[in-house]
Amino acid sequence: MFFFGDNFDFDSSDIKIKIGFFHFSSCSGCQVAFLDMFEDLVEILDTVELAYSSWLTKKREIPKLHIAFVEGALCIEDKRHLNLAKELAEKANIIVTVGGCASFGGVRRLSIGNQAPQPSHQSFIPLTEVELLRPKIKYAIPGCPPNPSLLYNFMIALLEVNDDFLQPFEFMANSKDASGYDIVKEIINKGLCTGCGTCVTACSSQAMGFNFQYNKPTFNPELCVHCGSCLAACPQSFKPYPQPVYS
Ligand code: SF4
């Protein structure tokens, strides 16, 4: 069964872990991915208390939470976003950013602003780059949206405090602007790529391709939605970078 670890500011009057779901500027696809867990979600909700969700609970006031799951990027022209960021920084024990928009900017990186129906919304920041939230953001889940089975496995690992499983998500929380460009810059150009092709199969927008002559992936920035899946899937991305050896 699940147990509480150091991650949680545990109050003995709390019987269940309190979680909440929030969204900033997003298409809501990440929240839908959570609902796509179907019966697995029911199993998880046996163990945790869904204390806040703009979709699923009636509460309008944000309670103190052990874990806040957040999708979407913060729009700096939207006062409601600024207020929500302040409340989350104050009330959430830890924050998990869900999906490319919250974690790395996602499609919001491609925004040109002045668009209907919110012409005043022009500038978006991934939550992992919002200084007020940074100290609380422990994990970032890649994907656009993340696969529901990945979300299920993440939730179980979080509740069981399975640090081995969670480590890559911690790494992703510090991987600014994760995209196919980082695969080129951090993996291929540093000679770490083994040509396994995992990043190509992880990319749902076909921005990653494969050059069979050179046995290396290719990257088309015009198709990239900055979901971070390629970097998260690359088995070389979590290794320490080699340094030259001086004799
Ligand atoms: S990451 Fe993708 S699915 Fe999730 S909110 Fe952003 S655009 Fe939607």
Ligand code: SF4
């Ligand atoms: S290259 Fe593909 S998998 Fe990688 S961030 Fe861009 S869209 Fe996502």
Ligand code: SF4
């Ligand atoms: S997943 Fe990593 S190692 Fe494999 S082909 Fe892509 S960049 Fe190379």
